[in-house]
Amino acid sequence: MADVRLEKVWKVYGGVVEAVRELDLECRNKEFLCLLGPSGCGKSSTLRMIAGLENVTRGDVYIGSRKVTSVAPKDRDIAMVFENYALYPHLTVYENIAMPLRVRNMSKSEVDRKVRYAAEVLHITDLLGRRVVRLGGGQKQRVGIGRAIVRNPSVFLMDEPISHLEAQLRAQMRVELKRLHIEVEATTIYVTHDQLEAMALADRIAVMNLGELQQLGTPSELFDRPVNQFVAGFIGTPPMNFLSCELAALGDQLFAQGSGFRILLPEATRRRLLGSKASGRMQLGIRPLDLAVAKAEGSQTPVAATTFVYEPQGESCQVTVQIDGQLLSIEADGDFVTEAGEAAWIGFKSDKLHLFDSVTGANLVL
Numbered sequence: 001m002a003d004v005r006l007e008k009v010w011k012v013y014g015g016v017v018e019a020v021r022e023l024d025l026e027c028r029n030k031e032f033l034c035l036l037g038p039s040g041c042g043k044s045s046t047l048r049m050i051a052g053l054e055n056v057t058r059g060d061v062y063i064g065s066r067k068v069t070s071v072a073p074k075d076r077d078i079a080m081v082f083e084n085y086a087l088y089p090h091l092t093v094y095e096n097i098a099m100p101l102r103v104r105n106m107s108k109s110e111v112d113r114k115v116r117y118a119a120e121v122l123h124i125t126d127l128l129g130r131r132v133v134r135l136g137g138g139q140k141q142r143v144g145i146g147r148a149i150v151r152n153p154s155v156f157l158m159d160e161p162i163s164h165l166e167a168q169l170r171a172q173m174r175v176e177l178k179r180l181h182i183e184v185e186a187t188t189i190y191v192t193h194d195q196l197e198a199m200a201l202a203d204r205i206a207v208m209n210l211g212e213l214q215q216l217g218t219p220s221e222l223f224d225r226p227v228n229q230f231v232a233g234f235i236g237t238p239p240m241n242f243l244s245c246e247l248a249a250l251g252d253q254l255f256a257q258g259s260g261f262r263i264l265l266p267e268a269t270r271r272r273l274l275g276s277k278a279s280g281r282m283q284l285g286i287r288p289l290d291l292a293v294a295k296a297e298g299s300q301t302p303v304a305a306t307t308f309v310y311e312p313q314g315e316s317c318q319v320t321v322q323i324d325g326q327l328l329s330i331e332a333d334g335d336f337v338t339e340a341g342e343a344a345w346i347g348f349k350s351d352k353l354h355l356f357d358s359v360t361g362a363n364l365v366l
Contacts, residue, residue, distance in 0.1 A: 002064035
C-alpha cells in the first residue's frame with residue numbers, strides 16, 4: 001500500500017470552468033479518506049485525476065514516492081470501483097473477478113487462489129458460478145469490489161459505489177466496506193455526497209465546495225469544530241441551526257443577541273471574540289442535540305418560542321420551533337409531546353455554541 005498526495009492541483013475544463021482549485025491533500029498509507037461535498041464541488045474530478053482518467057491542469061499527483069501526474073492509468077497501481085458496477089453481465093461472478101488477472105497472464109492456479117480469496121472476504125463464494133445478470137444490486141457491487149481486491153493495488157479509488165442502492169442495502173454495504181477496509185488494510189479514497197456515509201466509513205474526511213478544500217479532519221473534528229459555516233451546515237443530520245445575531249456587552253459579560261433571544265456566552269468564548277475583535281452581524285450556530293425544549297419557562301429553558309412542526313420518532317422526536325420568524329430544529333426525548341402552535345421554551349448549551357462571520361463564514365470561536 002502507499003500514501004497519495006496532491007500538491008497544488010488544478011483542474012480547469014475548457015480553459016474556463018475551474019472544477020478543482022489549488023488542492024493540497026494527503027491520504028495516508030492504509031487510511032480510509034472520504035472526499036465529501038455537494039454535486040459540482042470537484043470531488044469526482046479529484047478522484048479521476050488521481051486515477052489518471054483526467055489530465056491535471058496544474059500541480060502534481062504522487063502515489064507513494066512516485067510522481068504519477070503524467071503516468072497512464074494502467075501503470076499507477078490503482079484499482080477503481082464505480083457506481084455503475086462496470087461488470088460483464090453475460091459472464092459468471094468468477095469470470096468477472098478473474099478478468100483483470102487473466103489480462104495480466106497469471107497462471108490458472110494463481111487466478112483461482114486470488115478469486116476465491118476475494119470471494120471469501122466478500123462473502124460471495126456461493127455466487128461464483130452464477131451469472132452477473134441474475135444478481136441483486138448489493139451482490140453486483142460486491143463483485144465489482146472483488147475485481148478490485150484481486151489486483152492487490154497500492155490504492156483503492158471508489159466513486160460513490162453504493163449511492164444508487166436502496167437505504168437498507170446501503171446501510172449493510174457500509175458495514176461491509178468498513179469491515180473490508182480493516183481486513184485488507186487498503187489505502188482507500190472514497191467519493192460521496194452523503195455525509196452519513198462519510199462519517200460512518202472514514203478515518204478522515206475532506207470536505208469540498210466549489211472546487212476548494214474547506215476542511216480536512218476526523219469525523220468528530222468536523223462535527224465538533226467546523227472551520228466555517230459551510231462545513232457546519234453540511235456535516236450532521238439534522239443540520240446545524242443558524243440564527244442571525246450580534247454581540248452585546250454588559251459589564252464583563254458578552255451576549256449573542258438576536259430577535260427574540262439573548263444568550264450569555266462562556267468566558268472562554270468571550271476572550272476569543274474580544275481577541276479577534278469580531279463585531280457586527282454574525283451567525284450563531286448550534287446543533288439540534290445541543291438545544292433543550294420544555295413546555296414551561298425554566299432556568300435551563302429561558303427563550304420563548306412557538307412549536308412549528310412536531311415529528312415523533314420512537315425513542316426521540318424532532319421538534320421545529322419558531323423564534324420571531326427564525327426556525328430551529330431540536331432533538332428531544334420521545335416522551336416530549338407537543339403540537340403546532342403550542343408555546344415552547346428553549347435552552348441553549350452555551351459551551352456548544354458557534355459564531356460565524358456573516359461575510360467570510362469563518363468560525364470565530366475556534
